[in-house]
Amino acid sequence: MIFKRLIIFSIVFVQIFIAFNPARAMDSIVDDAPPVDESKPYIPVTADNLQDMTAQAAILIDATTGRVLYEKNPDAKAMPASTTKMMTCILGLENANDDDIVEVDKRAVGVEGSAIYINEGDKIKMSELLQATMLASGNDGAAAIAYYVGKGSLETFVQMMNDKAKEIGATNTHFNNPHGLTDPNHYTTARDLAKIARYAYQNEKFRKIVSTKEQEMQWVNPAERKDIYGSTNRLLWNYDDVTGIKTGYTDAAGGCLVASAQKNGVTLIAVVLKTSDSRARFVEGRALLDYGFKHIKEMRTVDEQKLISSIYTHNSTNYKTTVKPIQPFTYLVMDTDNVDDFSWKMNLPAYIDAPLKQGAKVGTVDLLYQGNVIGSVDMVTTEEVTEGFNLLGFCLLYTSDAADE
Numbered sequence: 001m002i003f004k005r006l007i008i009f010s011i012v013f014v015q016i017f018i019a020f021n022p023a024r025a026m027d028s029i030v031d032d033a034p035p036v037d038e039s040k041p042y043i044p045v046t047a048d049n050l051q052d053m054t055a056q057a058a059i060l061i062d063a064t065t066g067r068v069l070y071e072k073n074p075d076a077k078a079m080p081a082s083t084t085k086m087m088t089c090i091l092g093l094e095n096a097n098d099d100d101i102v103e104v105d106k107r108a109v110g111v112e113g114s115a116i117y118i119n120e121g122d123k124i125k126m127s128e129l130l131q132a133t134m135l136a137s138g139n140d141g142a143a144a145i146a147y148y149v150g151k152g153s154l155e156t157f158v159q160m161m162n163d164k165a166k167e168i169g170a171t172n173t174h175f176n177n178p179h180g181l182t183d184p185n186h187y188t189t190a191r192d193l194a195k196i197a198r199y200a201y202q203n204e205k206f207r208k209i210v211s212t213k214e215q216e217m218q219w220v221n222p223a224e225r226k227d228i229y230g231s232t233n234r235l236l237w238n239y240d241d242v243t244g245i246k247t248g249y250t251d252a253a254g255g256c257l258v259a260s261a262q263k264n265g266v267t268l269i270a271v272v273l274k275t276s277d278s279r280a281r282f283v284e285g286r287a288l289l290d291y292g293f294k295h296i297k298e299m300r301t302v303d304e305q306k307l308i309s310s311i312y313t314h315n316s317t318n319y320k321t322t323v324k325p326i327q328p329f330t331y332l333v334m335d336t337d338n339v340d341d342f343s344w345k346m347n348l349p350a351y352i353d354a355p356l357k358q359g360a361k362v363g364t365v366d367l368l369y370q371g372n373v374i375g376s377v378d379m380v381t382t383e384e385v386t387e388g389f390n391l392l393g394f395c396l397l398y399t400s401d402a403a404d405e
Helices: 002-020 081-095 126-136 139-149 154-168 190-201 204-211 278-295 391-404
Strands: 057-062 068-072 101-103 123-125 214-218 226-230 242-250 254-263 266-275 296-301 309-314 320-325 330-334 342-347 351-353 361-369 372-381
Touching (some): 057 278, 126 226, 139 154, 190 242, 204 242, 266 278
Antiparallel strands (some): 057 068, 254 266, 309 320, 342 361
């Protein structure tokens, strides 16, 4: 009798433990997809046989300039699955404070799919909620973020997602939810996801979140709850150069992955969509990154002296001033590139008005690859432009204005 009671007590204890500590009951590496059918044939893809990728769409870009290094159907319409959460995360970072206390909206509870197991009324810091959601790919966590940032309205948050996508230049993307569950009006492209990832990667907090392998979370309410969440991104565990970013999987979307890696000062971003299974997304994402690093010839910096220019001034004691790039103009060169593929273009006004402080932005210089802009750097004044009168400057300005007429 006593033995039977002990067994019943043990079962109840385990059930309670799992209910209140769901993440602790998991391994550090969390799967957001069903097990792979090992009986299905799969040709391992490497940097040397990208043509064998099962991904229906893929792209590899230089994170610094946005230059495309490899692409396969980059503009084909596809479902993003949980890579959607990149946008949810960046909106949370940009529209809330780390220490904001998020009280879970009841409408976020029980969202299907991968979860962080939240309950109505639970309270957690926004920074912790973002981290947990991105690590465990929690659909319920994404919904909680959306209701908080959208001030109780999922529709408002979704509109914010679409507005941000347009701002970034992801013009072939339309979001209809914050988590990526299948919806015919929720779609993107490999190119657009690369643009979103590149934008998000410029945020230091985002980089920290997506590069984290596992982390313990402390809830505000219930105060006794602590969870350890592990990343769904297996590349963080078995590819030394990987720095993030996000996995995704649904039956409709197939295997999805947006991955970043850094090596020798170069950061690359790879996107694979609708791979044959959840295993293939990691193999093929890694192969893309390997391909990029394998074919990088060098990092080249434009000679600053070639970019220094003069510009006429108006209402200044000097009739012209010198401008230069605000920072070194560095770009990567692939082993297939020709030196003539690269050029630059100055975007400067005919003259500038005084006064201006030293370091004031007056224009830009664009780096072009095969005629397409792949990077831009601000051009700034090298000295203070003081207000005053200069006869030569006045005459030059008058002559220029007369010619324009």
